[in-house]
Amino acid sequence: MNDFEYLQPQSVEKASNYLSKNSKSILYAGGTDILGLMKDDIFNYTQLVNLKNIESLNYIKYDENVGLKIGALTKLSEIEKNETVKKYAELLQLSVKEIATPQLRNAATIGGNICQRPRCFYFRGEYNCIRKGGDTCFAVMGNNKYHCIIGGGPCYIVHPSDSAVALLALNAKFKINDGKNEKVVSAKDFFILPVVDDQKENILKSGEILTEIIIPNSGNKISKFIKIKERGAWDFALLSIAGIFDIKDKIIKSGKITFGGVAPIPWEEEGINKELINFKIDDENINKLSNSVFAKAEALDMNSYKIILAKNLIKKILLDI
Missing domain, CATH: 3.30.465.10 (Uridine Diphospho-n-acetylenolpyruvylglucosamine Reductase; domain 3)
Incomplete structure (x- = not known):
């Protein structure tokens, strides 16, 4: 870790001013991510702007x-x-x-x-990848088990x-x-x-x-969140699914499902939430919906399992309601 200046502004305005004046400044809040990046010399920031005093x-x-x-x-x-x-x-x-x-x-x-920044081991390692200013995403031809199946390119975090x-x-x-x-x-x-x-x-x-x-107030709706991890202990998601549903008499009046671990951003699969309007919860409809998702996915060599996993999680989250 390189030497850095530790700043403790008392206001958002002051913190913003520090960030604007120095491109090598970075915010510090809980520190659970940024300190690791600095200790591993992934980024050599010269100023650490601590927000903790801004109550x-x-x-x-x-x-x-x-x-x-x-x-x-x-x-x-x-x-x-x-x-x-x-x-x-x-x-x-x-x-x-x-x-x-x-x-x-x-x-x-x-x-x-x-x-927080991506957990990609190429980004967190000694590789000069695209996300660090290089010209190569090493996941494309390398180990891509944990990378995205949709929304990727040129980087596949x-x-x-x-x-x-x-x-x-x-x-x-x-x-x-x-x-x-x-x-x-x-x-x-x-x-x-x-x-x-x-x-x-x-x-x-x-x-x-x-x-x-x-x-916004979601009203009296049912919430579900499922996270699949590689380890039994805490870990980042191989894939996760979040759902919120307005249900009456086994009919979903409206709902929304989103995914983690599939794309470089939290992902809302195209069309799925329109299908949840007046959706009757039965095996036939659930199978039809799950089979329709991620039709545009482009899995890499080692992560096609995520497509199957996503389809199964849709079934699970709807059957658990």
């Missing part, structure tokens, strides 16, 4: 007009046990419980989990955030602050594919900070 970014509150608001510095452990989150965004709580270990959830923040998969299903919005102005974008528009920018996972520009997550 205005740590909260969970409900607004009847807007929905649930969660500050970006709120720890995952707080979201995991908060009754307000359980009432208004149970799906997020279910996903957070699947993240890492209790110790890590007590350090990691929701903003950091959303904005998968997005590592479990919470982001749930937030996409919840139609969440993200508030972004550049120190002077604020804007709100949908979760769907926050994440970007490699074809748009092969060195970034989201739209944040220099000086911009994710400050708040806004989740």
Whole structure:
């Protein structure tokens, strides 16, 4: 790890100013991701901008007009046990419980989990891959068991955030602050594919900070989250699925299903959620729906199992309702 300057701003404006002035500055919140990148010399940042003193970014509150608001510095452990989150965004709580270990959830923040960097071992290793400014995605011809089956090219990472998969299903919005102005974008528009920018996972520009997550009231709906891991202990998802459903008499009036571990962004499969309108839950319909998904998937040499796994998880999540 190289030497760096440690800064502790007291406001979002000051933190944004530090980031804008130095391209080698990086935000520090829980530290569960960025410190590993620095210790392994993946990135040599010269300034570490600690957000922990900005208390205005740590909260969970409900607004009847807007929905649930969660500050970006709120720890995952707080979201995991908060009754307000359980009432208004149970799906997020279910996903957070699947993240890492209790110790890590007590350090990691929701903003950091959303904005974390990929876990690709080429990116995290000594390879000068596309995402680090090189011209090669080594996963294409190498070990690609854990890489994406859709949305890839020229880089084939998968997005590592479990919470982001749930937030996409919840139609969440993200508030972004550049120190002077604020804007709100949908979760769907926050994440970007490699074809748009092969060195970034989201739209944040220099000086911009994710400050708040806004989740509209989902009402009395059923939430489900399933995460498949390679190890029994904590691990990142081979594949995950999030679902939220408005159900009456075994009929899904409306619903939304999203996926993790399949694409460089949290993924909403084209057409599937339209099929969930007035969807009768029976074996025939479930099989038909599961067989129709990921028709445009382009698996690499070692990860075609993800297509089969995704189809089976759709069956499981619908049968578990």
